[in-house]
Amino acid sequence: MRSIILVSFLSLGLPTSLAFACEGEHAAGSHCDMPAASAKAPIPAGSTAANLKVEGMTCGMCVGKVQTALMAVPGVTVANVDVTTGVAEVGYDASKTNVDALVAAVNGTNHFKASKL
Ligand SMILES: [Cu+2]
Numbered sequence: 001m002r003s004i005i006l007v008s009f010l011s012l013g014l015p016t017s018l019a020f021a022c023e024g025e026h027a028a029g030s031h032c033d034m035p036a037a038s039a040k041a042p043i044p045a046g047s048t049a050a051n052l053k054v055e056g057m058t059c060g061m062c063v064g065k066v067q068t069a070l071m072a073v074p075g076v077t078v079a080n081v082d083v084t085t086g087v088a089e090v091g092y093d094a095s096k097t098n099v100d101a102l103v104a105a106v107n108g109t110n111h112f113k114a115s116k117l
Pocket of ligand 1: 057060061062063
């Protein structure tokens with residue numbers, strides 16, 4: 001598994017070599033042709049911002065899964081997930097949740113590993 005992740009990350013800079021196996025639960029397949037979402041939503045006023053390091057993302061589908069997991073946490077207002085940098089910028093209501101809950105939500109996918117930055 002480790003070597004697949006490594007190869008995937010090494011391939012990220014090459015636009016044509018996207019046929020590698022993906023670490024997401026969607027496994028290997030054509031979904032990896034999906035472009036990573038690039039639009040970045042602003043952190044709303046009143047939200048606290050936190051950056052998480054997210055390991056294991058290889059394509060736009062992975063980004064979507066991490067984003068979905070983060071947005072499912074009550075209090076999260078924004079989740080900007082970047083497959084290239086492996087960083088998730090999250091905006092949240094600090095009275096409803098915290099960074100530990102965000103990390104737990106990503107780790108709860110069982111496919112990606114998050115840590116505080
Ligand atoms: Cu993927």
